[in-house]
Amino acid sequence: xxxxxxxxxxxxxxxxxxxxxxxxxxxxxxxxxxxxxxxxxxxxxxxxxxxxxxxxxxxxxxxxxxxxxxxxxxxxxxxxxxxxxxxxxxxxxxxxxxxxxxxx
Numbered sequence: 873x874x875x876x877x878x879x880x881x882x883x884x885x886x887x888x889x890x891x892x893x894x895x896x897x898x899x900x901x902x903x904x905x906x907x908x909x910x911x912x913x914x915x916x917x918x919x920x921x922x923x924x925x926x927x928x929x930x931x932x933x934x935x936x937x938x939x940x941x942x943x944x945x946x947x948x949x950x951x952x953x954x955x956x957x958x959x960x961x962x963x964x965x966x967x968x969x970x971x972x973x974x975x976x
Contacts, residue, residue, distance in 0.1 A: 874905040879962065882909060886964050889932035893925050894965060899954060904961035908942040912959040918949045 874882075882905045890901065900914040911933065913926055930945050950957055954969050 879905045883962060883964055885933055885936040886911065886929075888936065889929045890965060893929050895919075895922055895925065896967075897922050898965065899950075899967045899969070900957075900959050900963065901965040902959040902961040902963045908944060910961065911943065911945045912961055913945070913947045914957060914959055915947060915949045916951050923947065 883903060886901070886903050894901075897916050897919050898913065899916050900912075902912040904910040904912070911926075911930060915922055926945060926947060930943060934941070934943060948957070948959070954966075
């Protein structure tokens with residue numbers, strides 16, 4: 873189990889890796905830090921350009937590591953209301969979205 877200090881360090885590394893890479897198609901990003909690190913991405917639509925950007929984010933993230941770590945990337949594509957989708961781990965980015973569906 874990772875310490876809070878290690879988790880905080882990895883969150884900051886991911887935030888750095890996301891700078892300038894997030895398109896309007898990104899809905900949420902989270903991270904799980906344990907024996908391995910899992911980067912979770914939620915996209916509204918499947919998009920080759922965004923998938924390539926996610927590969928670049930993972931590369932940048934790995935470059936910031938001071939030691940060998942195992943990193944897995946999980947991508948979920950969904951346009952369901954954001955409050956119905958729960959990415960595991962610690963949230964790093966969440967797009968502001970209208971809750972119009974709540975009034976229906």
